[in-house]
Amino acid sequence: MMRTRPLKVALLGCGVVGSEVTRIMTTHADDLAARIGAPVEIAGIAVRRPGRVRAGVPEELITTDATALVERGDIDVVIEVIGGIEPARSLITKAFENGASVVSANKALLAGDGAALHAAAEKYGADLYYEAAVAGAIPLVRPLRESLAGDKVNRVLGIVNGTTNFILDKMDTSGAGYSEALDEATALGYAEADPTADVEGFDAAAKAAILAGIAFHTRVRLDDVYREGMTEVTAADFASAKQMGCTIKLLAICERAADGQSVTARVHPAMIPLSHPLASVREAYNAVFVEAEAAGQLMFYGPGAGGSPTASAVLGDLVAVCRNKLAGSTGPGESAYTRLPVSPMGEVVTRYHISLDVADKPGVLAQVATVFAAHGVSIDTVRQTGKDGEASLVVVTHRAPDAALTATVEALRKLDTVRGVASIMRVEGE
Template identity: 70%
Template sequence: MSAGPVLAGPDGRIPDMSAQRRKGGEVMAPIRVGLLGCGVVGTEVVRQLQTQADDLTQRVGAPLELVGIAVRRAKRIPEKAAELGVPESLFTTDSAELVTRGCDVVVEVIGGIEPARSLILSAMEHGASVVSANKALLAEDGATLYAAAEKHGVDLYYEAAVAGAIPLLRPLRESMVGDQVHRVLGIVNGTTNFILSRMHETGAGFTEALEEASALGYAEADPSADVEGFDAAAKAAILASLAFHSRVTAADVYREGITEVSAADVASARDMNSVIKLLAICELSPDGSTIGVRVHPAMIPRSHPLAGVGDAFNAVFVEAEAAGQVMFYGRGAGGGPTASAVLGDLVAVARHKVVGGRGPGESAYAQLAVRPMGETITRYYICLDVAEKPGVLAQVAAAFAEHGVSIQTVRQHGHADDATLVVVTHRAPDSALAATVAHLRTMDAVRAVASVMRVEGDLES
């Protein structure tokens, strides 16, 4: 059987049925879009809605009509309206009213927990699908948002919440949903990656590198969400939820930022032909019964693919049973990249409004528990200042053995009063490794624990 002739038009060409479906001879009613927030991302969203209007109409199957833009301060409206070339009347400071105005889709790019959550819930109650870039809210209370979306029969999409323009959540939610994900590991915060990259390039300390990041606009006025790891932890919670079909909130994530990473740590890493990166790691336990979710600086060998991810770029590996290892790389932040992800979601949910259907809802059936950090199996790099006396190495080795930690390599540098022991362990429970370090700090033979860092990948010794 060949359907060619049956389906082809009189000219022998197959007509583009998608266009026909969308238009069907009549003009489609526009999809009403309300925008909450007009900062860097919101501004870029409005720009793209303008410059790409015709393409977006074709891709959605109906025009996207921006019905309102909610901003916090009235006095910014004239300037914003002029900048974007839209009437001032499009702006409002009453975001609560905007979401009740019969929007088909509400785009939320204000961030933070409240009022974002209340606005999203109200928008859904009034029949709007929601596109959000709000990692903090999704990581803290995604379940409430999903439940409301389910109740009101609308979509909840948030690709922009993790890794900006890099398609990562849709691949996890949809492309790899037939596979068993074992591990998600990556660099998901651009600010800290920039800072660590600069520390490696220039030998600068953390404070100096942070100042440079601020001057270049890579760090916010209050950088704590980034440098303390809160931003990465929220993203890790979202990634773990999707990868393992379980509810994981930001509070479940073990978190260490980069404020304690010193120039000496960076120098140590260089000596080991390694670099320090802030990693987000979500992994299934070997028996599949629990998951570990953590964010912390880690030493990785220069040969590791993540070692070359510089500047403010993001990169994430997903390891799955059948797929093997898949990597995603790109710009994780910034107005353009984030707007790209928001608009992709906007097209998807608008298309659902036109042709029917809904995207996947919450998938948390597996209900896997998050195991405590102490039970996580990891490896440490430890650098000790020791007295060069006979028997010191034996005493140090005994301390590791006492806690059941096996040493992979040990190197001794210097002599007399200036000796250094560099130890890289085999894999062990994090609690045993932490207890070993605490023990080492109490030993007379150990002058100082100069550097402690978790290790991912195989360091050269």
């Protein structure tokens, strides 16, 4: 039987996502009630700019006093979609203290302070759900946290930022330069006026921290994630990738070490073979490839951003949290029992694609090969072209520790016959 007293929701933020959450909760109220087992209603919406026009949002629900809203004793669930660290962190903590569970889309906060928030939720017997924090509408957090809870995940490899994937896809398919592709992404609304968080990898790094923590049952903070942006990727890099049968993606890579005693988390551009499922992910879509011991290889694909996809993930969490409220229970909390350390980037085993501008004369290749050998890095392939005393040398290595590969590149820079290192890119996904 359905409970007649509605579950009350406080919404923090009413931008693109918050407005869509409000619309769906209003238009699909009967369906949500049937799925939950009780009516659910918005009790208040906290905003910073109350005078802004918000189509379809009841004016009487708007308030600028977010603290008073979450401290109301009748609030069952708080939905936080304001982003940032503060005041989101304080408001979520107050919600727990006042008996409310929380649904959040705040990747930056969860990547930095997830452990403290989980501890507060557990202390006050509340839920903390955050499917919308990673990859928009794609069901990913819950499968990792629940569906694969009995398995051992060894690797998570994915495209988790739609803006950067759109830019790289345009560079690949149209031959556009980085600036031209960024301008198109901005015009279409995929990139913010300040795209730094996306193109420099900060957004993807926060998501990588969350994914690594869930997948490996350990605590991984944003500061633990190695990060490189994709602003230096050029048309020449794509030309080299195509010659290798590859394309270039900005990847979030979370791995368990071969000995199982540590984990790594990193974000950087990488060449991946066209045969890999992630290579075919186009436009602003996201996709995550999960490798588990028993389940094998799984791929999750879909729109990773936008008001409707993100709202879908928020409402999925809302239904789950409300069901828990009615049952007098809570869902899974933080699982960090393995306490595995996060290894530095230097210990990651990977491959390099290195493009060198060198003098076109005898002995240059031998000198370059000697440097690789001196650092214990084996060469897979070499391609050389030359004209009028200038030459381009492209070297692809076998797998080696990133520290050894980095030291090799620094040593190459010091050779008199090397005019410059044109580009360096890792090769992944094989």
